[in-house]
Structures are given as C-alpha cells and as structure tokens.
Amino acid sequence: MQASAVEIRNVNKFYGPFQALKDVDLSVPAGKVTCLIGPSGSGKSTLLRCINFLEEYDSGEIRIDGRLIGYDAPGRKMSGRALREMRRSIGMVFQQFNLWPHMSARENVAEGLIRVRGLSKTEAGARAAEALAKVGLADKMDNHPSRLSGGQQQRVAIARAIAMEPRLMLFDEPTSALDPELVGEVLTVMKTLAAEGMTMVVVTHEMGFAAHVADRVAFMERGELVAADTPDRILHQPQDPRIQSFLRTYHERNSF
Amino acid sequence: MDLLSQYGPALLRGFGYTVLCWALGTVFGMALGLVIALLRHYGPRWLCWVLQVYIEVIRGTPFLVQLFVLYYGGPLIGLRLDALPAGLLGLTIYGSPYFAEIFRAGFRAVPLGQLEAARAIGMTEAAIVRRILLPLSLVSALPALINFSIILTKETVILSIITVPELMYQVSRMSTETFRYVEANLVLALFFWGLVEAISRLGRRFEARITKHLIERT
Numbered sequence: 001m002q003a004s005a006v007e008i009r010n011v012n013k014f015y016g017p018f019q020a021l022k023d024v025d026l027s028v029p030a031g032k033v034t035c036l037i038g039p040s041g042s043g044k045s046t047l048l049r050c051i052n053f054l055e056e057y058d059s060g061e062i063r064i065d066g067r068l069i070g071y072d073a074p075g076r077k078m079s080g081r082a083l084r085e086m087r088r089s090i091g092m093v094f095q096q097f098n099l100w101p102h103m104s105a106r107e108n109v110a111e112g113l114i115r116v117r118g119l120s121k122t123e124a125g126a127r128a129a130e131a132l133a134k135v136g137l138a139d140k141m142d143n144h145p146s147r148l149s150g151g152q153q154q155r156v157a158i159a160r161a162i163a164m165e166p167r168l169m170l171f172d173e174p175t176s177a178l179d180p181e182l183v184g185e186v187l188t189v190m191k192t193l194a195a196e197g198m199t200m201v202v203v204t205h206e207m208g209f210a211a212h213v214a215d216r217v218a219f220m221e222r223g224e225l226v227a228a229d230t231p232d233r234i235l236h237q238p239q240d241p242r243i244q245s246f247l248r249t250y251h252e253r254n255s256f
Numbered sequence: 257m258d259l260l261s262q263y264g265p266a267l268l269r270g271f272g273y274t275v276l277c278w279a280l281g282t283v284f285g286m287a288l289g290l291v292i293a294l295l296r297h298y299g300p301r302w303l304c305w306v307l308q309v310y311i312e313v314i315r316g317t318p319f320l321v322q323l324f325v326l327y328y329g330g331p332l333i334g335l336r337l338d339a340l341p342a343g344l345l346g347l348t349i350y351g352s353p354y355f356a357e358i359f360r361a362g363f364r365a366v367p368l369g370q371l372e373a374a375r376a377i378g379m380t381e382a383a384i385v386r387r388i389l390l391p392l393s394l395v396s397a398l399p400a401l402i403n404f405s406i407i408l409t410k411e412t413v414i415l416s417i418i419t420v421p422e423l424m425y426q427v428s429r430m431s432t433e434t435f436r437y438v439e440a441n442l443v444l445a446l447f448f449w450g451l452v453e454a455i456s457r458l459g460r461r462f463e464a465r466i467t468k469h470l471i472e473r474t
Contacts, residue, residue: 052376054372054375054376080380080381084378084379084380085378087375087376087377087378088377088378090376091376091377092373092376092377094369094372094373096367096369098367098369098370098372098373099370099373100370100373100374100387100388100392101370101392101469101470102391102392102395102466102469102470104469111374111377111379111387112377112378112379115379115380115383115387116377116378116379144469144470145469146469146470147469157373160373160377161377164377164378
C-alpha cells in the first residue's frame, strides 16, 4: 500500500447554483507526479486550488499527509494560523506566474523565507540564490520580473515555491501563458523536480508532459473526476468516450 | 518696498504655517484614509457600512462648515481646541475620505494572483498588506494621492477663518490695513504656485523611483 500525500474524498464545490466539483475522489501518491487533464471549465484548476484551500470546498474532505485542510471538523473552518502553517509545506505555481513586480528575482524568492520561515535576510538571500541557481537563473538573480522572459519568470516562481522546502507542489497550468518556445525550459525544471521525488500535482494541457513524466493521470469533465490511472491507460487506451473525444479534439488541433 | 519690509516677516511666518498645516494635514489625512480603506477592505460588513456613511457625510459637506462645527461646536461637547490643532484636525478629517477612496482604488488595481501567491506560501495578512498590497497599490494610487495633496494646499486658506495665522490670514490683515488688495493677493498666489510646483516635482521624482522596475520591457 503506497502512502498518499493527498487524499481527496467526496469533494463538492458550488459557485451559487453552479456545481464546479461533483463528488470528487482522488489519491495523490507521495513522491509521484499526478497530472490533471480535461477540457477548460472542467474543474481541474478549482480542484487544485482546493488542495491548498485557496478555493474553499463546500463538502467532503481533503487531507494532506493525513491532516484535513481548511476545516477542523466538517463545517468548522480552521484558524488562519493553522491554515498558514499547512500552506507552508505546499508550494504553488500559477499560470500567470504572479511574481511580485516590485521585487527582484532573489527578493521574490527570499520573501517567504524571511516572513514565513523567519530566516535572517542574509540567510534567506543565500537560500534564494541556491534555489535560483537550481532553476538555471543564477545570472538573473537581481533582475526584476519586468526584465525577465515569461519562461524565466515562471522558473523564478518555481524557485520561490521550492525554496520553502515544500512536501507537495501544485502547478496550475504552468506553461499555458508561455510562448511555445519558452515552454520547454519550464518543463525541464519540472522534470528535474519530479526526478528528485517531489510530490507534484500538475494541471496541464501539455499531453506530452503528462505522457512522459506523470505517474498518474486524472481526467476531469464538468466537475467530475472521470478516471484516474496510468498515463498509458488514460492517454493511449482510454475506455471512457469522454476521454476519447477530448483526445480526438486535442490531436486534431495539434496536427498539421 | 516699505510694504515688504513691514509685512515680509509676517508673510513668511504665515507661509511657514501654511506649509506646516498642509504637510501635517496631508500626512494625518492620508494615514486616516489608509486606515479607513483597510478597515473597509478587511473589516466586518457593518463597519464597512459605517465608514461608507462617514465618507458620504464628509465628502458631501463643505470644509468651511466642517471647520465651523469643529471649532465653534466642539466646545458644546467638551472638545475645546486652539485654532491650530482644530485646523489640523479639520484638515485631517476633511481629507481622509478622499484618501480612503484613492487607496481603495489602489487596492483594487493589485492583481488578485499576486496576493494569492503570498497566501499560498503562508504569509500573514498583515505581512501581505505591508509587503505586497501597499507597495503595489501605491504604484497606481500615487498620481491621485499627489493630486489630492495639491488640492489640500489650497484648502488650508480656509483655516484663516478660525484665526490660524497662516498665509491667507496674514494676507487679509495686510490688505485690510493697507488697502493693497492686489499686491497682497498676488503674493499669496505666488507663494501657492511655488508650493504646488515643489510638491508636484517631488511627487514625480518619487513616482519615477517606485515605478522604476515595473515597466515591461518589450
């Protein structure tokens, strides 16, 4: 029996009358890469954002290493302090990078180490430099985001997350806002992380990444988790007609 | 020339008071406005509503009337202030709702994602306000803040009504004593023009500094 880093059970989420997540169940194995795929509006990003409670789910349970996130008990929200404590060990990378534009790359990475981990400025600066070197940006440390390409900005964002030494990394369409020629450098960094045994949940439209790097692929549609299985069984031998139709559209759009 | 030697020191002293009233009124008004904006942003709904009423009332009444109520009405409820403190308090209150609205607009201009990124790594809301929300909202709010500070320079003349010895007060004295209305008011205009020019220059320099890194390189 493999240890689960994230256990999602019967999660429901409503926006008014619209149900964004319907009884979602998913286990994310520790040390593995799980990709969430599916058409836009299917609830992938919503589900991902529920994992660190940036989005509040209405019912069900999400457990990180066994601990319920967002609630002390069903219906009773956890304190801000407890939530912040849990978020410290969950890194997140956003589609729009969301770097802080008034800080240099190094300051972006050091900020959390100083404010959240309580490190001294010097110590945080040194760790930030290490994290940036790891994503290949040692020479861009003092640049502000406005002086970095999209791919470089996203790598800074990854460095910002990994500098906090998280046990789990969430990626919300990390390459969707990038020019095609910049996608590769970000995926390379993500592959390195995966190879080091980081537990990763990745919402992505990069089927190649899902096929080659993911250990598990989960397909979502209309708020439902249709299937979660090995990349091969989801991407090459899909049983469900919804997955087949999604992949057909994907292949048609990407063929020329 | 006689006029200058006779009234020059008083005019300069008056200008000193004008600058003092403006500077403190702006700083306190901005601080109060910021507190109001933050409370409306983070506070409970009822507080937000109370502050909305405060903003409407202060914005909806003339400064002169507010000052009269404070200075002459204050003693009725035990608030007995000298002219200068009353003037400063009046300016602070008068400016606060405008500053609050400017800050509110600034907050809204900060992309939600940049705040989420801070929440996602576990920063406290207080740290997020100080390190992310305020610096970033200042970028878009600064021109409006400077603009309203400039408006406030000219509101200080109203303090002469409650005998704060600022420039307008001195100019009125000079003109009623000498009947040199034109010269006196010309001096007043020149002083204000100089002050406003200095403020806008400082403002532009500050603006250039904080937006230095924010322009996308294309």
